[in-house]
Amino acid sequence: xxxxxxxxxxxxxxxxxxxxxxxxxxxxxxxxxxxxxxxxxxxxxxxxxxxxxxxxxxxxxxxxxxxxxxxxxxxxxxxxxxxxxxxxxxxxxxxxxxxxxxxxxxxxxxxxxxxxxxxxxxxxxxxxxxxxxxxxxxxxxxxxxxxxxxxxxxxxxxxxxxxxxxxxxxxxxxxxxxxxxxxxxxxxxxxxxxxxxxxxxxxxxxxxxxxxxxxxxxxxxxxxxxxxxxxxxxxxxxxxxxxxxxxxxxxxxxxxxxxxxxxxxxxxxxxxxxxxxxxxxxxxxxxxxxxxxxxxxxxxxxxxxxxxxxxxxxxxxxxxxxxxxxxxxxxxxxxxxxxxxxxxxxxxxxxxxxxxxxxxxxxxxxxxxxxxxxxxxxxxxxxxxxxxxxxxxxxxxxxxxxxxxxxxxx
Numbered sequence: 001x002x003x004x005x006x007x008x009x010x011x012x013x014x015x016x017x018x019x020x021x022x023x024x025x026x027x028x029x030x031x032x033x034x035x036x037x038x039x040x041x042x043x044x045x046x047x048x049x050x051x052x053x054x055x056x057x058x059x060x061x062x063x064x065x066x067x068x069x070x071x072x073x074x075x076x077x078x079x080x081x082x083x084x085x086x087x088x089x090x091x092x093x094x095x096x097x098x099x100x101x102x103x104x105x106x107x108x109x110x111x112x113x114x115x116x117x118x119x120x121x122x123x124x125x126x127x128x129x130x131x132x133x134x135x136x137x138x139x140x141x142x143x144x145x146x147x148x149x150x151x152x153x154x155x156x157x158x159x160x161x162x163x164x165x166x167x168x169x170x171x172x173x174x175x176x177x178x179x180x181x182x183x184x185x186x187x188x189x190x191x192x193x194x195x196x197x198x199x200x201x202x203x204x205x206x207x208x209x210x211x212x213x214x215x216x217x218x219x220x221x222x223x224x225x226x227x228x229x230x231x232x233x234x235x236x237x238x239x240x241x242x243x244x245x246x247x248x249x250x251x252x253x254x255x256x257x258x259x260x261x262x263x264x265x266x267x268x269x270x271x272x273x274x275x276x277x278x279x280x281x282x283x284x285x286x287x288x289x290x291x292x293x294x295x296x297x298x299x300x301x302x303x304x305x306x307x308x309x310x311x312x313x314x315x316x317x318x319x320x321x322x323x324x325x326x327x328x329x330x331x332x333x334x335x336x337x338x339x340x341x342x343x344x345x346x347x348x349x350x351x352x353x354x355x356x357x358x359x360x361x362x363x364x365x366x367x368x369x370x371x372x373x374x375x376x377x378x379x380x381x382x383x384x385x386x387x388x389x390x391x392x393x394x395x396x397x398x399x400x401x402x403x404x405x406x407x408x409x410x
Contacts, residue, residue, distance in 0.1 A: 016040055018286060019150040020135075021143050023050050025272060026258025027153030028126035029079060029279030035133035036078055037287045043135055046142040051123030054115035055237050057167045058193040058200040061085065061111040061122070062270040064335055065303060065342035070111065070273050077280045083125035086112040086195055089335075091176035093326050094226065096183070096319040101326050105335030112176075112195055113272070122272070146254060151282045156259040159240035161188060161269045164212045165202025165219065168231035170194060177227060180322045183218060187315060188269075190219040192229065201229065202237075204269060212238075241269045243311070245304050245356065248293060255282035255292040263300060266359065267310040274300060302344055305356075309348045310341065312355030 018034055020027045023045035035041045047053070063070045071081045087108035093101050103109075114121045131137055146152070177192040184190040187206035193199060201223060203215040223229035244262035249255065257263070258275035265271065278296060285292035314322070329337055 017042060017148060019044060019146070019148060020153055021146065021150060022153035022155065022258075022260070023047075023127065023137060023139070024153055024155060024258060024275065025122065025126055026275035026279035027151070028123075028130045029077075029276045030151050030153065030257060030283045031130040031135040031137070032079055032126065032133050033077060033280055033283035034286065035130060035135040037283070039286070041130075041135040043130065043137040044141040044143050045137065045139050048140050049117050050127040050139075051116040051121055054117075054121075054123065055167050055235055056114050056116045056118055056121070056198070057237050058112055058195065058198070059115055059272060060088070060270060061113050062265065062268070062273045063107070063111060064105075064109045064338040065265075067339070069107070074276065079126070079276070079280070080129060082129075083122040084114055084120035088112055088176055091178065093329065094177070094179040094181070095323045095326050096181040097323075098222075098226065100226070101330035103329045103334040106333055107335055109335055109338070110270075112193060146252065149286070150254045151279075151286075152251060152254050152256045152260055153258050153279065154260045156240060156242035157262070158242050159209075160243050161204060161206045162209055162212065162238060162240045163202045163204040163269075164216050164238040165200065165236075166231060166234040167237055168199050168201070168234040169197055170199045170230055170232060171197070172199065172228070172230060175227065177223065179219075179222060180319070180326065181222075182319065184215055184222055185219070186215070190215075190222065192223045192227065199231065201231075241271060243269070243307070245301070245308060249278075249296050250293055255285060257282045261296075263304065264307075265303070266307040267314055274303075303342065305352050306342055306344065306348055308359055309351050309355040312351065312359040315359065
């Protein structure tokens with residue numbers, strides 16, 4: 001280690017330095033808020049660049065579950081949504097019989113964003129803002145032991161759902177399509193997103209991971225038949241998501257944010273809004289001396305519990321219930337319908353204890369039975385060197401799995 005590196009490490013041990021482990025959206029949002037408050041922030045990321053696991057693929061920044069627009073929430077936290085984003089207020093949903101239903105909303109259901117290291121991606125924009133605020137972001141910096149004041153933002157621990165498909169170029173007109181059909185995506189959904197000559201198509205599966213290739217090929221065939229899918233220069237991509245209501249989101253005294261804490265919508269697998277929000281909450285807890293556990297439980301906990309109950313109901317009602325839900329979305333303002341579905345209710349509160357016990361049973365897919373594997377959904381692919389030690393008796397944190405070039409959110 002050079003003299004400059006040793007001096008940098010010594011400075012990092014200073015009690016005024018806050019280390020953020022991971023340069024994903026949650027970590028960079030946290031670093032941004034901390035740095036703008038005058039804190040000295042070091043972000044340590046073991047990949048060589050921001051968004052390195054992504055390929056410019058489209059994802060959705062969810063906007064249907066709250067009265068507050070997600071972009072307004074970012075602005076209120078001091079984060080400029082200057083990344084490329086396209087408001088999506090209408091699209092098509094196909095039921096298991098292949099019937100198309102148009103859905104519309106008076107406000108954006110979600111914002112289409114791109115992931116990766118390229119210009120205009122949400123990852124690059126958050127990095128640029130954090131660095132402009134004064135954060136010291138270090139790439140190719142693998143964390144072994146967490147030292148000093150830290151925030152853990154390393155990514156998911158396991159896979160409860162996977163998305164596998166292609167990013168591509170196309171001459172197709174812009175459009176957004178969703179399919180609820182177990183034949184294409186067991187207990188999940190298949191989707192096709194087209195904007196500006198770029199596209200993403202995938203099967204998002206909550207079960208049947210071992211048959212992922214069959215589901216992807218069926219998804220491609222479906223969209224070719226229904227909407228004339230035409231791909232140029234297709235590139236394969238894949239990712240996984242982990243859902244849970246954590247018993248605690250603090251390890252060794254360090255706030256845990258984003259996917260590492262399990263902050264995802266258990267119904268749809270959307271996590272970007274949770275990631276950004278939890279990163280901001282962790283920063284505010286440090287700046288204000290507030291209790292992070294109390295903050296996330298009050299501001300994220302209700303939505304996490306509703307997502308778990310919604311997932312339980314989704315699994316229980318099956319294709320017939322899904323068809324009824326699709327019809328409901330297509331007969332009025334889809335945004336208002338979804339917000340009611342995501343609002344606290346007596347039914348939700350009564351069902352949650354049962355849902356919490358039972359929803360994960362269906363999600364777990366024990367289809368991998370070999371030790372040396374590349375399965376994105378099993379525990380065997382974890383690289384122990386990427387799991388930082390958070391201190392005695394604290395349990396262990398988790399960064400993204402080493403050597404796996406799959407995106408880590410859906």
